[in-house]
Amino acid sequence: MLDTLVFVTVLLPFLVAAALLVLRGQNVRKVVLVATAGVLILAALAMLRHGAFSFAPAPIFDRLVTIGDFVILFVVLFVGFRRKNQIIIWLTLAQIVGLFWFESFLLKDHPHFPAFFADDLSIVMVLIISIVGSLIAVYGLGYMKVHEEHLHLPKSKQPVFFFFIVLFLGAMNGLVLANNMLWMYFFWECTTLCSFMLIGHDNTEIARKNAERALWMNVLGGTAFLFGVILLHKTTGTLALQDILARGSQYAVAGGAILAPMFLLVFAGMTKSAQVPFQSWLTGAMVAPTPVSALLHSSTMVKAGVYLIVRLAPLYAGTHFSNFVALAGAFCFLVTAALAVGQSNGKKVLAYSTISNLALIIACAGINTPAAITAAILLIIFHAISKALLFLCVGAIEQQIGSRDIEAMRGLHAVMPRTAIITIIGVVTMMLPPFGMLMAKWMAIESASGQFLVMIMLALGSALTVLFWARWAGILLAEPFGKPKPERQYASVRTPLLVLASLAVLVSLLAPAVYTGLVAPTVAMYYKTTAYSVTMLGNLDSKTGMFIIYPLFILLGLGFCYAVRQAKRVAASQVSAPYMCGEQLDVDGKAGFRGPLGQPVAVVNGSYYMERFFGEDVLTKWINAIAIAVLVLMLFGGAL
Amino acid sequence: MILAKLLLAIAALVLAPIAGGLISGVDRRITARLQSRFGPPILQPFYDVFKLFGKAPMVVNTWQALCAYVYLTGAALSVVLLFLGADLLLIFFVLTVGAVFLVMGALASPSPYSQIGGQRELLQMLAYEPLLILVFAAIAMVTGSFKVSAVFDQTHPLLYDIPLMFIVLGYALTIKLRKSPFDISACHHAHQELVRGVYTEYSGPYLALLEIAHWYEVILVLGFCALFWATSVGGMILLLVLTYFAEIVVDNVTARLTWRWMLKSAVGMGVALTVINMLWLYAR
Numbered sequence: 001m002l003d004t005l006v007f008v009t010v011l012l013p014f015l016v017a018a019a020l021l022v023l024r025g026q027n028v029r030k031v032v033l034v035a036t037a038g039v040l041i042l043a044a045l046a047m048l049r050h051g052a053f054s055f056a057p058a059p060i061f062d063r064l065v066t067i068g069d070f071v072i073l074f075v076v077l078f079v080g081f082r083r084k085n086q087i088i089i090w091l092t093l094a095q096i097v098g099l100f101w102f103e104s105f106l107l108k109d110h111p112h113f114p115a116f117f118a119d120d121l122s123i124v125m126v127l128i129i130s131i132v133g134s135l136i137a138v139y140g141l142g143y144m145k146v147h148e149e150h151l152h153l154p155k156s157k158q159p160v161f162f163f164f165i166v167l168f169l170g171a172m173n174g175l176v177l178a179n180n181m182l183w184m185y186f187f188w189e190c191t192t193l194c195s196f197m198l199i200g201h202d203n204t205e206i207a208r209k210n211a212e213r214a215l216w217m218n219v220l221g222g223t224a225f226l227f228g229v230i231l232l233h234k235t236t237g238t239l240a241l242q243d244i245l246a247r248g249s250q251y252a253v254a255g256g257a258i259l260a261p262m263f264l265l266v267f268a269g270m271t272k273s274a275q276v277p278f279q280s281w282l283t284g285a286m287v288a289p290t291p292v293s294a295l296l297h298s299s300t301m302v303k304a305g306v307y308l309i310v311r312l313a314p315l316y317a318g319t320h321f322s323n324f325v326a327l328a329g330a331f332c333f334l335v336t337a338a339l340a341v342g343q344s345n346g347k348k349v350l351a352y353s354t355i356s357n358l359a360l361i362i363a364c365a366g367i368n369t370p371a372a373i374t375a376a377i378l379l380i381i382f383h384a385i386s387k388a389l390l391f392l393c394v395g396a397i398e399q400q401i402g403s404r405d406i407e408a409m410r411g412l413h414a415v416m417p418r419t420a421i422i423t424i425i426g427v428v429t430m431m432l433p434p435f436g437m438l439m440a441k442w443m444a445i446e447s448a449s450g451q452f453l454v455m456i457m458l459a460l461g462s463a464l465t466v467l468f469w470a471r472w473a474g475i476l477l478a479e480p481f482g483k484p485k486p487e488r489q490y491a492s493v494r495t496p497l498l499v500l501a502s503l504a505v506l507v508s509l510l511a512p513a514v515y516t517g518l519v520a521p522t523v524a525m526y527y528k529t530t531a532y533s534v535t536m537l538g539n540l541d542s543k544t545g546m547f548i549i550y551p552l553f554i555l556l557g558l559g560f561c562y563a564v565r566q567a568k569r570v571a572a573s574q575v576s577a578p579y580m581c582g583e584q585l586d587v588d589g590k591a592g593f594r595g596p597l598g599q600p601v602a603v604v605n606g607s608y609y610m611e612r613f614f615g616e617d618v619l620t621k622w623i624n625a626i627a628i629a630v631l632v633l634m635l636f637g638g639a640l
Numbered sequence: 641m642i643l644a645k646l647l648l649a650i651a652a653l654v655l656a657p658i659a660g661g662l663i664s665g666v667d668r669r670i671t672a673r674l675q676s677r678f679g680p681p682i683l684q685p686f687y688d689v690f691k692l693f694g695k696a697p698m699v700v701n702t703w704q705a706l707c708a709y710v711y712l713t714g715a716a717l718s719v720v721l722l723f724l725g726a727d728l729l730l731i732f733f734v735l736t737v738g739a740v741f742l743v744m745g746a747l748a749s750p751s752p753y754s755q756i757g758g759q760r761e762l763l764q765m766l767a768y769e770p771l772l773i774l775v776f777a778a779i780a781m782v783t784g785s786f787k788v789s790a791v792f793d794q795t796h797p798l799l800y801d802i803p804l805m806f807i808v809l810g811y812a813l814t815i816k817l818r819k820s821p822f823d824i825s826a827c828h829h830a831h832q833e834l835v836r837g838v839y840t841e842y843s844g845p846y847l848a849l850l851e852i853a854h855w856y857e858v859i860l861v862l863g864f865c866a867l868f869w870a871t872s873v874g875g876m877i878l879l880l881v882l883t884y885f886a887e888i889v890v891d892n893v894t895a896r897l898t899w900r901w902m903l904k905s906a907v908g909m910g911v912a913l914t915v916i917n918m919l920w921l922y923a924r
C-alpha cells in the first residue's frame with residue numbers, strides 16, 4: 001500500500017511527464033493528464049487516510065538520485081555558459097565540486113534510514129500539491145490551446161510545457177516527503193530547473209531574461225541549500241531529517257552550532273519563496289503562461305521555501321536567530337503589501353500579495369510558538385487554494401478581454417459574470433472573516449503580540465492588504481444595471497475554477513476539523529503542546545483569544561443571503577443613472593454628462609495607485625537595501 | 641448562561657442604534673451651538689431615517705442594494721460581538737467586512753463622485769486599521785488576552801498603563817466618525833469639495849440602512865474607548881463624554897486635510913506613540 005502511494009505521488013508524475021513528451025496528440029494528452037490528475041488526487045487522499053509513515057525505496061534509487069543531481073547541475077551549468085551568466089556558472093561549479101567532495105569523502109557509508117517520511121505537515125503539503133496542482137494542470141489544457149492559437153506557432157510546444165508541469169508536481173511531492181536531505185536537495189533542484197524552463201516557455205526576449213534571473217536567484221538558494229546540508233551533516237552526523245527533528249530541543253539553543261546550517265537553509269527557503277531582496281524573480285515569472293504562474297504561486301515552488309522554513313522551525317525555536325527570521329518575514333510582509341498597492345497590473349498585484357503572504361508564513365515560523373506555527377500551516381493551506389483560484393481567474397479574464405490590467409476589468413461582471421463572481425469569491429476568501437485565510441492571519445497577529453516591532457509591521461501590512469483587495473473587487477462590479485450575457489468557457493477552464501472556488505469556501509467551513517485533524521498533531525509533535533482547544537461549537541479558544549467560526553458563518557451568511565434576496569428584488573423601474581452633478585447623458589453606451597458648450601462627455605474613472613508612495617521605482621531600492629541589511633543581521637546577529 | 645448571552649446580544653442589537661442615533665442628535669445640536677445656530681431637535685436623526693425608509697428605493701445597479709445590507713450586517717454583528725465579550729481582533733475583522741462592502745457598493749457605480757469617495761474611504765481604512773490593531777495589541781499586552789472579557793478582569797483602568805494608546809484610538813475614532821480634519825471620503829459639512837463621497841449613490845431606504853450601520857459603528861468605537869476605564873461605570877461615561885466633546889470641538893476648529901497628510905500623520909503618530917508607550921510598559 002505504502003509503496004504504491006509513494007510511487008503514485010512521486011515517481012508516477014515523472015513517468016507520465018516523459019510519456020506526455022512522446023505522445024503528441026491533443027486528445028491523448030487530455031486523457032492522460034486528466035487521468036493522472038484523478039489518480040494523484042486519490043493517492044493524496046489515500047495518504048491522508050493512511051497517516052504518518054516512513055518508507056525506504058530500493059537502494060538503486062539512491063544511486064539514481066545522485067546521478068540526477070549531477071545531471072541537473074550540468075544542465076544548469078550548460079545554461080549558464082549558453083547565457084554567459086557568471087553567477088550561474090560559478091555557483092553551479094561550486095555546487096558540483098561541493099557535492100562531489102561531500103559524496104565521495106565525507107559521506108562514508110550509504111544511509112541506513114528510510115529516504116521518505118511523512119508526518120501531518122508533509123501530508124498537508126502532498127494534498128495541496130496533488131489537488132490544487134492537478135487542477136491547475138487540467139486548466140492548462142484549455143488555456144494552452146487558446147494561448148497557442150494566439151501565438152500561431154508552426155509546431156505545438158505543449159508536450160514540453162506539460163512535461164515540465166507534471167514533472168514539477170512529482171518533484172514537489174518528493175520534496176515534501178523526503179527524509180534524506182540529499183534527496184530533498186535533488187527535488188529542490190528539480191523545481192528550480194522546471195521553473196526556469198516554464199518561465200522561459202514562450203521564448204520571447206523578456207521571457208528569456210526573466211527565466212535567467214529566476215535561475216540565478218534559485219541557484220544561489222540551491223548553493224546555500226547544499227552547503228547547509230553539508231554543515232548540518234557535520235553538526236548532527238546524519239542526513240535523516242526525521243532524526244534531526246526528533247532531537248530538536250537538544251539543538252535549539254542560543255549560539256548553537258546548528259544555527260549556521262539553519263541560516264543557510266532558511267536563506268535557501270527565502271530565495272525559493274521570493275522574499276525581498278529576491279522578489280524580482282517571482283514578479284518576473286508572470287511572463288509565463290498563466291497556469292505556470294498559478295502553479296509557482298500557490299501549490300509548488302514558493303511553497304517549497306516556506307515548507308522548509310516551517311519544517312525546520314523547531315530546530316531554531318527560542319534563539320535570537322528565530323527573532324531575526326520573524327523580523328525579516330514581517331518586514332517583507334509589510335513592504336510587498338505596499339508594493340501591491342501601487343500596481344494596476346492584476347498579475348503583479350497577485351505576485352506581490354503571494355510574496356507578502358509567504359513572508360507572513362515566514363514571520364510565523366520566526367515567532368515560533370505553537371500558535372504561530374499553527375497559523376503558518378493554516379496560511380499555507382488556505383493561501384494555496386485562494387491564490388490558485390485568483391491566478392486562474394486572471395488568466396481566463398486575460399484571454400477574454402486581452403488585458404491583465406485591473407482598470408481594464410472595470411465592470412467585468414457585465415462581460416464575464418461567472419468569472420467575475422468567482423474572482424470576488426477568491427478575493428473575499430483572501431481577506432475577510434469567516435474564511436480560513438483571515439483566521440490564520442488572526443492567529444498570526446495574536447501570536448506576534450509579544451514582539452511589538454513585528455506587531456507594528458503586521459498591523460500596517462494587513463491594512464494595506466485590505467486596500468488592494470477591496471479596490472479590485474469593487475471595480476469588477478462597476479457596471480450598468482441589466483442581466484449580463486452568460487459566458488462561454490472550455491470545460492477544462494471552467495471546472496477547475498468552480499472546484500477551487502468551492503474548495504476555498506468548503507475548507508474554510510471545515511477549518512476546525514482541519515485544525516484538529518492535521519495541524520494540531522504536527523504542532524503537538526514538535527512543540528509538545530497545542531495552541532488552541534476546539535470548543536463544542538467549533539470555536540478555536542486559547543488564553544490569548546478566541547476565533548468564532550460557525551456562529552460567524554451562520555450570522556454573516558444569513559445577512560448575506562437576505563442581502564442577495566433584497567438585491568434580486570430590485571426592478572428595472574427602480575434604476576437611476578449614475579450621479580454626474582449635472583445633466584446625465586448616454587455617450588456611446590457609456591455613462592456621461594453634458595459638458596461645456598453642450599458637448600457630451602463620457603466619464604472615465606481611475607483608481608488611486610499612489611505611485612509616489614507605493615510605486616516600484618520609489619520603493620524597491622530602499623526595500624532591497626534594508627532587506628540585505630536584515631539578512632546580514634540574521635547571519636551575524638543570530639546564526640554566528 | 642446561553643440565554644443570558646442571547647438576551648445581551650438582542651439588547652445590543654436594539655439599543656446600540658438607538659444610542660447611536662441619540663448621540664448623533666446631541667452631536668448635531670452641540671455643533672450647531674458652537675456655530676451660533678439653534679440646531680435640529682435631538683431626535684432629528686431618527687426622523688431622517690424614518691423618512692428615508694418611506695422613500696421609493698432607487699439604485700444604479702443591484703450590487704448597491706446587496707452591499708448596503710452586508711454593511712449593516714457587519715456593523716451590527718461587530719457590536720453584538722463586543723457586548724458578548726468576544727475577541728477584539730475578531731470584532732475588528734468583522735467590522736472590516738462591513739466597511740469593505742460599503743466601498744464595493746460605492747465602486748459599483750460609474751459616477752466619479754462615488755468612485756472618488758470609495759477610493760478615499762479605502763485610504764481612510766488604511767489610516768485607521770493599523771491604529772486599531774495596535775491599540776488592541778497594546779491592550780493584550782496589559783491584560784494578557786485579546787478577549788474583551790479580560791479587560792473587565794483588570795483591577796485598575798487601562799488608561800493608567802497605556803494612556804498614549806488612548807490618543808491613538810482617538811485618532812482612529814476621528815477618522816471613523818468622519819469628523820474634520822479626516823472627513824475626506826464623506827462628511828456632514830456642506831462646504832467641502834466632495835460632500836457625500838462614498839454615500840453619493842446610496843439613496844432612500846439604502847441610505848437609511850447605511851445611516852443605521854454608521855450608528856452601530858459609532859457605538860462600537862466608543863465601546864473601544866470605554867474599555868480604557870472599564871473598572872467603573874461612572875468612569876466609562878465620564879471618559880466617553882469628554883472624548884466625544886473633544887471630537888466635536890476638533891471637528892469644528894479644523895479644516896479638511898488631504899489624504900496624504902492623513903496617512904502620514906495617522907500612521908506616523910500612531911506608530912510613534914505606540915513605540916513610546918510600549919517601551920514605557922517594558923521599562924516599568
